[in-house]
Amino acid sequence: MADFLGEFEQLILFAVLHLGDGASGVTVRDEIETRTGRAISAGAVYTALERLEGRGFVSSWFGDPTPARGGRRKRHFRIEPDGQRALRRAYDSLQRMAQGVAEKLEPSR
């Protein structure tokens, strides 16, 4: 189960992919909120990102401090090949499971 991804982790990895170079705690949070409407805290995002980093799925580095951040440095995140593979697998399994039944989820049925 080392490469199993929870739903929240999948959302975060997708957001990191979307954001490219601009991925940081708050932008990931905002991305998820804009796309899914789920309001989550930056702290929870960081907890998940740290766990993903521990498993080698993402990596992070610090940028330079800026005045807008109260003189604090920014932590950037990037997806790693292991992370891409895991996300691919998770997405594939989801699609395979949905095959043939996806239309049953339509509200009109």
Added chain:
Amino acid sequence: MKPPIVPRALLSMLLREPIREALAGDLAEGFNARVAQQGRWRASRWYWSQALRSIAARWSPAAPLASRRWSGGVWKDVRYGARTLRRAPGFSLVAIATLGLGIGGTTAAFSVLDAVLLRPLPYVEPERLVAIGHPDADTGYPTNLGFLTFRDWRARTRAFEDAAAMRSWLATITDGGEPERVPAVRVSWNFFRLLGVAPALGRDFRPEEDRPEAWRVVLLSDGLWRRRFGADPSIVGGTIRIHGRPYLVAGVMPSSFEPLISARYYSPAEIWAPIGYDDTTNDACRSCQHLSAFARLRPGISVDAARAELVSVQDAMRREFPADYGSTTATLRPLRDQLLGDVRPMLFVLFGAVSAVLLIGCANLAGLLLARGAGRERELAVRSALGASGGRLVRQLLTEAALLSALGGVVGSLLAAAGARALTIAAPVDVPRIAATGFDVRVLAFSLAVTVLAGLAFGLVPALRAWSGNPSESLHSGPRSTHDATRWSRRALVAGEVAVAIVLLAGAGLMIRTMGNLLGVDPGFDPRRVLTVDLAFVGPPYAEDPAVFATQQRILEGVRALPGVEAAAFASQIPLGGNMDTWGLHAEGHPLYGTADAPSVERYGVTPDYFKVMRIPLKRGRLLTEVDRADAPRVIVVGETAARQVWPGQDPIGKRGRMPGVKGDWYTVVGIVGDVRHYELAAPPTMQMYVGQPHITDSFVTLTVRTAGDPLSVAAAVRAIVFREAPGVAPAAATTLERLVSKSVQQRRFAMLVLAVFAAIALTLAALGLYGTISYMVARRGREFGVRMALGARRADIARLVLSEGAQLVAAGLVVGGLGAVMLTRLMDSLLYGVKPSDPVTLGAILVIVAAASIAAQIVPLIRATSTDPATALHAE
């Protein structure tokens, strides 16, 4: 723009690197973006919510364990803090002592407040219990009512689940040995059931025992059962003798039963018997208002709804029985308020005063820590430059504050245990439940909460100050840089202290004025050197009035013969004795003659020497004398208020009135005497009249004895005479009129003492705070003063500089404190007498005292400032 400081500080303290850096930065960035788009308020809201939720997420069990640890060991901070405190033992001791006193005092006051006021009444669902009765003319609270009124209210008011009544009683146990006078009451058979309390031994009263022929059944208190009957269980079902008659002992109440109700209305009962009235009983009439009554409301019925229904029930009864009720209405009040309402202002004054002192103590400590923090700027700056984060430093300072307050809390808790005992001894004797004061879990919890709050109160301001300071700036500029914000905080703290001290001073001043006014009140009698002993002539030998009267005469003869006795008399009641005995006086020709609204006059049944014992002056006519025997014409003497109100514009002497009731005998007024203060010194005199014992003989009387020396020195001899002349009668403990007078002002005296003591402490602390601030200012600006003097400033200019600083602080404190005093002292209005909260004399005196104290506080720093030697100051660095 910086995000709100509190969530920012929390983030710094509670999150670990590297998350803290990135997250705090992200949130700051997000905050600034939102300020631009949505405005400051919404941005702050967003920041608060993000910060708190992020902290919650990081500390939730789902988060990786590593992220949940504090950044760096708390233990390390504690050890570092302990070292810091040990290095400044003087500061630490002062801080711990101040906190200990503050926390101890507040906790002690809380333990009293908790035992007396906050705990629920010890009955089942006490919030549904109410006192019912006719409203008191002054307060509007329920007072007594007649038996038939009670019976009808109980039957007709649907809001009542049940109701029970109580009347005064006295039980003299005459089982062998010396007769013992035991406080007792008679109650409806369902009284204990109404409260939800059952006897621990035996059974409750039965309905059929609440009848005129069947009521000689008693329940005993646990204390009496142990003391008098050796805790013998076989007494239950047997009989004891009261006033020489046998009474069946139905049961014994549990030791936990507190007779709060009888204590409030009569005395803390140790024996209960059924009331035993029916409709034909003499005392059962509608206007015989001598019962107190209580009801349990049905579940879900509000007090207001029940009162409204009771009032309409009484309205209907007034129409039915206009002759009995006249304009008399009905009311009810939660039992809790009725029992404890009297002591509430006094206890709140106590608690408020102690809390104010704690507050000032905290402000002083905050000031000290600020000053120390300013002195430690360099230390903190160095630590910060070496990599300690702002949050880290805040935590360090907060840890020091927490250590101090924890030590203060320990000292305080020890003091609280002793302090609570001291308070229960110093407090007026008739405060209900005060004996239950103790140090228990609730009090401990309170003490802990106060300790934490105090630590936060005096630790947070300096900690936040230290945090928001810029480290590089203080490294560069050295210790002399005056941080405006720090200075401002200290000044605000001192002004606040002055303000709180002024509120306390105002309270103390008003109470001192009140006590002065009260002690200046002429009670209408001379309380010095008068012994009083209550007696009850009850039982078979005293069934007939002439027998009672004859016994009274024998006792008086015996007492008069004692050496040192100047005069002796009996009275059915005495002023300030806690009794109330008003009779309707139907004056001939009076417009209200024969109606229920006829003047209600306080009746004193006395023997002739009563006026001599009490030194009540004769104004006109004559006093009662030995001539007014049982077979002589019936006469009365009236007080001046009664004379004026019953016979306005006429000469009452020679006028007649009927008592009791319109069918009673005619009495002729033969004299007018001065009024006495009957209920309390603060209440204006009521209508009063005096009737001779030969005409209306009382069984419940007070023996009053005027002596040449200490009245208590004849007490033993008087008791012996009573035992000799009146078999089966147990005299109550002897007391003196002076003690009764003193007891009548004891609540106010207690409030005055408490306020005076705490106002003095508060003023001292505030003066110390002022001294500290000014000294600090002088020390910091010593170099500046030196420069000024070198440039030609005179000492007077420097003095003006120093004094204006202090004057600003005191003036700000005076304004805020003055406003606070006017608002807060209004709450103690019920304790005041003859003085208004905005009393100019009191306020003027406070101004003088505060000015004097503030000048005293500034003298030493002022001397230091003006004696600055310019050369020394300039060379110092």
